[in-house]
Amino acid sequence: MAIGVTATAAAQETPLPPIQLPSASSYTVFVKGVPVGSEQIAVRHEADGLAIISSGRMGAPIDIVARRVQVRYTPTWQPLELTVDATVRGQLLSIQTVVAGTSAQTHTVNGAQSSDKTDQIPSETLLLPSPFWGPFEALAQRLKGVAAGATFQASSGSGVFTIRVGESNTEQIQTADRLIQARRTPMTFTTAGPPLDAEVWADESGHLLRLTIPAQGLDVVREDIASVAARRVTISRPNDEPAKILANGFSLAATVSKPDEAGGKPVPAIVLVAGSGAQDRDETVFNIPIFGQIAGALADAGFLVVRYDKRGVGQSGGRAESATLADYAEDVRAVVKYVSERKDVDKKRIAVLGHSEGGSVAMLAAAKEKQIAALVLVAAIGVTGAELNMEQVKHALDRSSKTDAEKQETIDLQKRIQQAVLTGTGWDTIPPALRKQAETPWFQSFLVFDPAKVMPGLRQPVLIVQGMLDTQVLPSNADRLEALARARKNPPRVEVAKVPGVNHLLVAATTGEYEEYRTLTEKRVSAAITTVINTWLQKTFVTPATPATPAR
Numbered sequence: 001m002a003i004g005v006t007a008t009a010a011a012q013e014t015p016l017p018p019i020q021l022p023s024a025s026s027y028t029v030f031v032k033g034v035p036v037g038s039e040q041i042a043v044r045h046e047a048d049g050l051a052i053i054s055s056g057r058m059g060a061p062i063d064i065v066a067r068r069v070q071v072r073y074t075p076t077w078q079p080l081e082l083t084v085d086a087t088v089r090g091q092l093l094s095i096q097t098v099v100a101g102t103s104a105q106t107h108t109v110n111g112a113q114s115s116d117k118t119d120q121i122p123s124e125t126l127l128l129p130s131p132f133w134g135p136f137e138a139l140a141q142r143l144k145g146v147a148a149g150a151t152f153q154a155s156s157g158s159g160v161f162t163i164r165v166g167e168s169n170t171e172q173i174q175t176a177d178r179l180i181q182a183r184r185t186p187m188t189f190t191t192a193g194p195p196l197d198a199e200v201w202a203d204e205s206g207h208l209l210r211l212t213i214p215a216q217g218l219d220v221v222r223e224d225i226a227s228v229a230a231r232r233v234t235i236s237r238p239n240d241e242p243a244k245i246l247a248n249g250f251s252l253a254a255t256v257s258k259p260d261e262a263g264g265k266p267v268p269a270i271v272l273v274a275g276s277g278a279q280d281r282d283e284t285v286f287n288i289p290i291f292g293q294i295a296g297a298l299a300d301a302g303f304l305v306v307r308y309d310k311r312g313v314g315q316s317g318g319r320a321e322s323a324t325l326a327d328y329a330e331d332v333r334a335v336v337k338y339v340s341e342r343k344d345v346d347k348k349r350i351a352v353l354g355h356s357e358g359g360s361v362a363m364l365a366a367a368k369e370k371q372i373a374a375l376v377l378v379a380a381i382g383v384t385g386a387e388l389n390m391e392q393v394k395h396a397l398d399r400s401s402k403t404d405a406e407k408q409e410t411i412d413l414q415k416r417i418q419q420a421v422l423t424g425t426g427w428d429t430i431p432p433a434l435r436k437q438a439e440t441p442w443f444q445s446f447l448v449f450d451p452a453k454v455m456p457g458l459r460q461p462v463l464i465v466q467g468m469l470d471t472q473v474l475p476s477n478a479d480r481l482e483a484l485a486r487a488r489k490n491p492p493r494v495e496v497a498k499v500p501g502v503n504h505l506l507v508a509a510t511t512g513e514y515e516e517y518r519t520l521t522e523k524r525v526s527a528a529i530t531t532v533i534n535t536w537l538q539k540t541f542v543t544p545a546t547p548a549t550p551a552r
Contacts, residue, residue, distance in 0.1 A: 025207070027133065028226045029058050032217035036062060039220065041134040041208065049074040054134020062131055063089045069132045077142060079104075082127045082135075095129065095157065104155070119155075126154040126163075133211060133220045139163070140200050140208035143185050154189075161191040172233035173209075174242075175224045179233065182209055182225075231314045234282045235292030237299060245308065247334040250317030254308035254335065255281050257299035258344070268349035268541040269339045270298055270376075272307040273332055273365075275356030276446075280314040281307040283355065286517045288505055290355065290525055297530035303537065304345055306335055324445035325357075329364035340371045349373055349541040353533070354380060356473060356504065360449050367457045374540050375458065376533055378465040379473045379504055382480025385446040386418050388473070395471060399513070421447055455484040461493040463536045465529060467502030469512030493540065497532040 024042035028035050037058030044051045051072045058064045065087040072080040084095035094109040104119045126142065128135050142152060148167040153160055166186035173180040181204045189196040201210035211220040224230060236255075243254040259267060272291045274283040282292035295305040311318030311331055318331075332352060340347040351374035354362030359380020366372045381388045393414050397407045413430075417438050420426040427435055462485045466478035478496055485494040503509035506529045508522045 024053075024055075026223040027056075027208075027220050028223065029056070029062070029133065030217075030219040030221065031061060033219075036060065037064075039066070039133055041137055043137060043207070046072070048072075049080065052134055052137045054132065054137075056133075058131075064131065066132055066134075069129070069134050071127045071135045071138060073138060077124050077138075079121075079125055079127050082106075082129060084129060084132065086132070097127070097157075099125075106157070119160075121155055121160055122153040124153070125160065126152055128154045129157045136200065136211050136220070137208045140202040141206040143168070143183070143200060143202060144206040156191075159192060161189055164188045164190065172236065173225050174231050174233050176227060176229040177224065180204070180209070180225065229315055231280065231309070232284075234284050234287075234289040235296065237296055243306070243338070245335055245338045247311065247318065247331050250311065252308045252311065252317075252331060252335065253281070253315030254306050254338075255295070257295045257305040257307075259299050259302045259304065266344055266346040267302060267304050268351070268537070269304040269306065269342075269345045270537070271332065271335050271339060271350070271352045272305065273328075273352060273354040273358035273362045274307075274310060275358045278313045278320065279310050281309045283307075285505055286520065288507060288520075288523050288525070290506055293525040294353075294506075294530060294533070297525075298534060298537070301534045301538070302542075304339070304342075306339055308335055320442075322441055324441045325361055325364060325449055326445060328361045329368070332361060332365035333369045336365070336369055336371050347371060351376060351537060351541070353378060355506075356380065357446070360385075360446075360451070363451060363454045363458065364449075366460055367454055372460060374463075374537070375460045376463045376465065376536070377481060378506070378529070378533075379467060379470055380451075380464070380477065380481060381449075381473055382451055382477035382484065384451075385449045386422070388477075389418065389447065390414065391474065392472065418447055451481060452484055455481070456488055458485075458488065459492065461540050462495075463533065463540075464494075464496045465532060466496070466498050467504060467506060467512070467526075467529075468498055468500045469502055469509050470504040471512045472504040472514065495536055497536075499526060499528045499532070502526045502529060 024040035027039045027041060029037045029039060037056060039054055039056030041052065041054045044053060049072060051070055054066065054069045056066045068083065068085045070083045074080060079099045081099065082095060082097035084093060086093045091111040092109060095106065097104055097106040102120055102123055104121050106117050106119070108115050126138055128139065143165065146165055148165060150165045152163040154163055164187060168183050168185040171182045171184055173182050183202045185200050187198050187200065189198060196213060196215060199212040203209050209222050209225055212218065237257050239258050239260065241256045243256050245252040245254055272295060274291060282289035291307045295307050298305045309316035310320065311323060312320035336350055336352065339345050339350055350371055352362045352366060352372050353376035354360070355378045359377040362375060362377065366375050393411065397410060416426060416429055417434060420430055421438055421444050464478050464481050466475050468475050475498060478498060482494065482496045485491060501508055503512040505517065506525045507520060508526055509516060509520060
């Protein structure tokens, strides 16, 4: 199953373009995340079974022009024929295999050389000549309804190998046109070499959506789900609705989760603000859709909840590389404006909930936006970004096997990096690769962020929520935020909820350490987290002890 075909002769030709197939699906071929070509795949039902026909062109490192690749099967998936007409690295490749029962006769022309052979293959063998991807359509269709542990026999042309099927999972993918119910099946190819792991995704009809072979960095992705307009829907509610929200010159793509029964009256609304990095609207981290779950819980409690893809992520426009925390705060204000203009929302009862770095962004937005009537800070930082960055570096070093001298060297380097980012000087002492990572508008804005400077200007009630096993933002940050919030002049309600046994991802954990994330068996946000948020919002918006005071 290697990527590439070894050609032995020196005959050359000018590559011809691939044929255009009617009613074909188009696929993009990626190697290590870089698009290297495309392929068209068509399925044709015939009197004696079905034919899968493909055509495509792939550049380096595969370097193939496939004018026509066709496999034919009987209705009971017995192979009948394989035809390959291609140019591989500048040399002609022609393969003609005819199968009768368990006998496969193959005539191959590879450059100036030709050969004939007869192989014995099991019945119902899948013909998967490497590296042509159209024939994998047959594998995608064969997987429909197959249980974990099942095996298939397949032939790559150089021998028969076994495909062992793993446990399938279903996922939803929202494209520009429709919601696809996808089946994602892991499998292992047992060849003459080391076993090769792969995944095959198929749509509701069993047609190939995606083929992934991680060890080879290979992804073959159907055009509709490869589009920037497509996104995985990790979680949804029956009455979720999509939204496009106008920001500063671009649109933010969002999901609005509405309560089941509002009685026709405007309801309070919550805007969710995700943490650092390329976070989508569900804030999915280690397969945990943190915001998707929080949105569902709050919508069930009677709130309208809006979550959105960050700028430059998923279906949202804009560019992330030049964005600062202040820019992200302006995106929050755009979402709040959208929410306040909805007829089903009480514009006097709009809260913003920020998780992790999203808490810092939410604070900056709340300092400027009068429509924000309440603020929920979840696992948010209470010190400067520079202090948190050093805390995280030192924590990682404490858990490492480095010597004391090596640890101190790393700490000194991190201090120099921070100083260079903040002052613009001293970059000559920083390795170029690290400078490239650190010299960004976002990192500079993160290092200078100081909640002690922002909190005095906030006039909203504040809820501070902290998992006690959080090792990314230590619980002491909640204490610091509480002190800052209570020190405000005539502060409105301030409450703190410290939840034991919960980590930075807001799920139950044992150690809370980052390396534990991938081994977590609990994939749901702790009910204690959503309960305390809901209870506080109910008190603030539904039966408040004192009216919420908007920002000035």
